[in-house]
Amino acid sequence: GHDVTLRMVPQGEKYSLLRGVGWWYPPNGGWWDLRKWWYIGNTVAIPRLDIPSLNMQDAAGGFRTNFPELGGTVTVWPSLLAMGATWDASVVRQFGEALGREFKGKGANAILGPSVNVHRVARNGRNFEYMSGEDPVLGSRLAEAYVQGVQSEGVFAVVKHWVFNEQELNR
Numbered sequence: 001g002h003d004v005t006l007r008m009v010p011q012g013e014k015y016s017l018l019r020g021v022g023w024w025y026p027p028n029g030g031w032w033d034l035r036k037w038w039y040i041g042n043t044v045a046i047p048r049l050d051i052p053s054l055n056m057q058d059a060a061g062g063f064r065t066n067f068p069e070l071g072g073t074v075t076v077w078p079s080l081l082a083m084g085a086t087w088d089a090s091v092v093r094q095f096g097e098a099l100g101r102e103f104k105g106k107g108a109n110a111i112l113g114p115s116v117n118v119h120r121v122a123r124n125g126r127n128f129e130y131m132s133g134e135d136p137v138l139g140s141r142l143a144e145a146y147v148q149g150v151q152s153e154g155v156f157a158v159v160k161h162w163v164f165n166e167q168e169l170n171r
Contacts, residue, residue, distance in 0.1 A: 005049055016044050017051075034066055039108060052109065056158065059099060059113035060129045063106055075102055080114055080131040084138060089145035092131075096149020096157075103155050114146045115161040124166040 006014075022038030034040070041056030058064040063074040077099065083092050103111050115129040116139050131146065132139025143159060150157040 005051075008049060009046065009051075013046055017046075019043075036067065040064060040066070040112065041110070054110055055108045056110035056112050057103060057106075057108040059103070059111045060115065062099070063102055063108070074106075079128040081128045081133060083146075084131045084133045084142055087138065089141050092142045093145040093149040096146040097152055098149075100150040100153030100155040103150075104153055109155055111150050111155055111157050112160055113157060114143050114159060115165075116140075116143050116159055117161040117163065117165040119166070121166040126161075126165065130161065130165075 009017075020041055021044055022035050022042040023032045024035055025032055039055040039057045041054065043054040045051060045053040061079060062077045063070075065071055065074055075098075077095065083095055086092065099111065114131050115126075116132050117126075117130045118132045118136050118139065119127050119130060119134045130139075131142050147157040147159065
């Protein structure tokens with residue numbers, strides 16, 4: 001069970017699961033860069049315990065293409081706001097299933113999505129990413145369908161941007 005596995009993991013390995021890998025800070029300064037062919041979020045694997053690495057990728061418009069070589073290899077999906085405009089949980093579930101299949105096929109085992117912030121500021125440049133639109137009840141119904149669709153394909157979903165992600169000043 002999970003308790004047995006947890007007891008088998010030394011404290012240092014437990015800490016390694018809490019820290020991401022795959023990003024590096026350029027020696028001459030600047031900003032963090034993603035290492036080539038890594039996912040947006042990664043954790044180390046612990047092979048002796050059959051704990052795989054987490055390979056988490058952004059999903060605002062589909063599989064995020066961090067490297068030019070990925071161009072032309074991914075589906076450009078409708079925005080989550082467009083999915084919300086369907087008002088149809090079955091359509092959103094089918095979308096989640098297809099998204100999960102594509103991510104799984106690219107080696108990701110986690111989708112960083114859906115984004116569910118409720119629109120509070122019409123000028124927010126990221127409103128297209130949020131399935132909820134202005135309706136939290138609709139968003140909750142559709143987010144459930146999205147997550148169920150994604151997870152039916154063996155990929156887990158991470159609901160994100162639930163509140164206060166409309167700040168555009170000094171961003």
